[in-house]
Amino acid sequence: MAMPSPNVSTFQEEVSPGRVLTMDADGTGLSVIDPWLEPFNDALRERYATFEKSDKQIEDTLGYEEFTKGYEYYGFNVQKDNSVMYREWAPNAVTASLVGDFNNWDVNAHVMTRDKYGVFEILVDPTADGKVAIPHGSKIKITMTMPRTGERIYRLPAWINYVTQDLNVSATYDAIFWNPESHYVFKNARPKRPESIRVYEAHVGISSPEPRCATYKEFTKNILPRIAYDGYNTIQLMAVMEHAYYASFGYQVTSFFAPSSRYGTPEDLKELIDTAHGLGITVLLDLVHSHACKNVADGLNMFDGSDHCYFHAGPKGRHELWDSRLFNYGNFEVMRFLMSNLRYWMDVFQFDGFRFDGVTSMLYKHHGIGYGFSGGYHEYFGDNVDDEGVMYIQIANNFLHKKYPDVVTIAEDVSGMPGSCRPVREGGLGFDYRLSMAIPDMWIKMLKEQSDDDWNMGNVVHILTNRRYLEKTIGYCESHDQALVGDKTLAFWLMDKEMYTNMSDLTPLTPIIDRGIALHKLIRMVTHGLGGEGYLNFEGNEFGHPEWLDFPRAGNDSSFQYARRQWNVLDDKLLRYKYLNEWDRAMQMTEERFGWLHSPQGYVSRKNEGDKIIVFERANVLFIFNFHPTQSFTDYRVGVDQAGKYKIVLNSDDKQFLGHERVDNSTEFFTTPGDWDSRPNWLQVYIPSRTCLLLAKA
The missing domain is CATH 2.60.40.1180 (Golgi alpha-mannosidase II)
Structure with a gap:
């Protein structure tokens, strides 16, 4: 055990039942748990000092309560007298005006004032009869003029909470002033944080068997009861934050405070979450703070005419592989935007936590592009690491867990950085769980490349149990990643074209279907039992959904053929999908009874x-x-x-x-x-x- 450093306070941490360790309060607690980290104690101290500096800056300026409620300061906020305060941070702009349907897009009608920090604001007075001057549902924009050239640009407000797309007019989105006469009132309390987390990864848009985009209301009515019946206690909702390109699966976000209007209104989403809570189900948002869509007309890119408003300037601000923009986590206003975004989804929509997408990109300067992590500890320190990205993740997790004791945060990270799922005060990143991304890769590789006789039991056990001591992971056989076009679901790898002809109880059980159904059950059960402290399933795969997932795009003539879930094959009592669904339900119910996911590793x-x-x-x-x-x-x-x-x-x-x-x-x-x-x-x-x-x- 590392000796305490001189003049550094210590604390005691119960790292596991009955095991209490004394740690220095300088970020080196991780090396007390894992002595292999002791050579990197200086780097851990430096990392923690960066966190403390940012933490202190927030406390000493606005304080977390105000800092994380930026959506009540920026954007549109209706006052008690029905006036509307609108503010926007745009430091590169010289002038700004609020324009929209309500003022006939007149750039001179509502000119905004600018402070020394580049924050523009305007108070729109109520009408003569005391009503809000901007009608609910009207289109609005901010228009700004640029230095030197005087060029006038139009942008969607950065904090806008509802945007819509009229495909008959334009592919871009319109910002909508959302101020209904009555907002949805939540009826159900949040459920307690699950001891054993059983996650149902779902996408509202694909949740209909019909070749179209499904809605929040349809998901609430048709899919929530299925999830509850199957015994899942957590939903991870994908593609909620508004994204211009449907085929991006929601990972090219354009409006961070707007729930996607493809599926309905913000009130419809609130009803979905509230109904899930009534069923005892925790709801997580698939959160994209790792990057942003590069769209200018309906995104954050070039918001104030510069390439460095919310993002790093130049190549540092661009993700080569994703063709998107990268946030400047070291900027106070950018931090406020992102931290307020977390609180907005927690408070306004009553989400219970987040699955952070693209964490690897946030942690490393190379963003994981072309980098194969070997597991050597040197890879997690030094010039590889983006200190500001690490700091933002620590600040976010630390705040969330203090403010919301039952919050759940999950990291999507391929690198396995030590301490990812340990508390920030130990020097960790503060996540509750990390996705075990090697497990689905193993299953796909085995099914693609090996005969059943060549399956290596030792390798299966190694991959299923290979996780850092005292760090929780979520095991899964396949997520949305494994089902995307170019790949196939596990059921389709196992049974392929015979799923079209031999899945009826009225046909003989062929060797391929017999093998496929048997192995589908075993693969899921051994992953559930041995693969982590949580379990995840992607929508439809619980009953062996066939084929793959492909969103409408130019390459498939904008077809919805594969952008749907074929519930009809499950509901048809003559088909064999029902057996796999009942097995999946039995796994969840048996885990609920015995609780192996929240028990020590097998x-x-x-x-x-x-x-x-x-x-x-x-x-x-x-x-x-x-x-x-x-x-x-x-x-x-x-x-x-x-x-x-x-x-x-x-x-x-x-x-x-x-x-x-x-x-x-x-x-x-x-x-x-x-x-x-x-x-x-x-x-x-x-x-x-x-x-x-x-x-x-x-």
């Missing part, structure tokens, strides 16, 4: 390459997997920690999951004392080929 007692057997224990559940294509085993001996009588609590070979009913679920298993696979007891089971059994003490 103890793997067997990974036998010849037998293709994996055995592990977690949360007092004994997991037994037989991945062998043909070989079933009678009286197969497995080790177990606790002595006693065991019974089957989940069996993938059950008829209700399209199994072959080779195992009698009423069987009782009695342990025998004696060392086996380094466990003090053993029992014997019949484990058929391509089957998994979950046993628990009776």
Whole structure:
């Protein structure tokens, strides 16, 4: 253990039940947990000092309460007397005016005043009869003149909370003054933060079987009940922040405070979230603070005529691979914009947390482009690292967890930076979870490149369990990334074209469908049980959604054919998709009962390459997997920690999951004392080929 530094205060942290460590309050707590980080203590101190400097600046100027409520200062805010205060930060502009339908787009009608910081403002008085002078639903813009040239530019307000797109007139968005007579009133309290997080990754637009864009209201009515039935306790909503290009999957954001109007109104989104809360479901926003769309006409790019208003100037402000703009996290106003964005979605829309997209790009100057992380600790420090990006993530997570004790934040990061999921006061980034992105890559690679006989049980276990000590991860077999055009869903990799012809109960069970359904169940169960402290599924994949995902674009003649979810195949009782859906539900319900996701990592007692057997224990559940294509085993001996009588609590070979009913679920298993696979007891089971059994003490 590292010795405390002189003249540095210390604190005690309970890092795991019953294990309390003393740490210096200088950002080096991580090296107390992981001594391999001790050579980098100076870098950790410097990183933490950068966080503290920014933290102090916020506290000493506006304070977090005002700093994070920028949306009540900037943008449009209706006052008690029905006047409208509008403010915008545009330091490069010389003059600015508010224009719109309400003043016939007259640049001289509502001229704004400028302060020394480049903030423009105007108070629009109410009408003579005391009403808001800007009608609800009217189009508005800010127009500015440029230094030297006097050029006049028009922009959508940066803090606008509703924008719409009229494809008959233009592909660009219009800013809308959103001030309905009555706002949606939330009825349900936020649910408590789940102990075991089971995430349903969903996209509102694709949530209809019809070839069109679905709505918030349809999702609320049709999809939320499915998610609740399946036993997921968390929804991760994609593509909510407004984006001009639908096929970007929501990752090219144009208006950061506007929920996408494709799916309906802001009030419709509030109803969706409130209804989910009523079902006990936590709702996370897929947040894009890693970059912004480069659009000028309806984005933040060149907002005040300069290329460095919200972003870094020059090449530093451009992401070569994503063709987008990169935020200047070191700028006070940019920080205020982003931090206020977090609070806006939490307070105004009652989201419960965020999945931060593109964290790798935020953490490193190379943005992960063409960089293969080997796992060497030197990769996480020094010139590789974007100190301001790290600082912003720490500031954001620190604020969110102080302000909202039940908040959930998830990092999408391929690098595995040490401390990503440890508290900021230890020197960590402060996330609750990191997505285990290597797991789906493993499954796809195995299905593409290996025969079933060549599957390596040791490698499967290694990838599923390879995570940093005391840092929580979310395991998953496939997310939206694996389903995009150019790839295929796991079900389609397994069964391919036979899904079109042999998924009916009225047709014989072919070897390909039999194998596909069996392995689909096993892949999901072993990932669920061993792959992390959370589990994620992408919408539709729970029932083996076929094909791939492709949004309407020029390359497919703007077709919605693959930008939808075919719920019809699940609802058709003659088709075999229902078996996979019931298996997925059974996994979630069994986890709810035993809670293995929030229990310590599973103890793997067997990974036998010849037998293709994996055995592990977690949360007092004994997991037994037989991945062998043909070989079933009678009286197969497995080790177990606790002595006693065991019974089957989940069996993938059950008829209700399209199994072959080779195992009698009423069987009782009695342990025998004696060392086996380094466990003090053993029992014997019949484990058929391509089957998994979950046993628990009776």
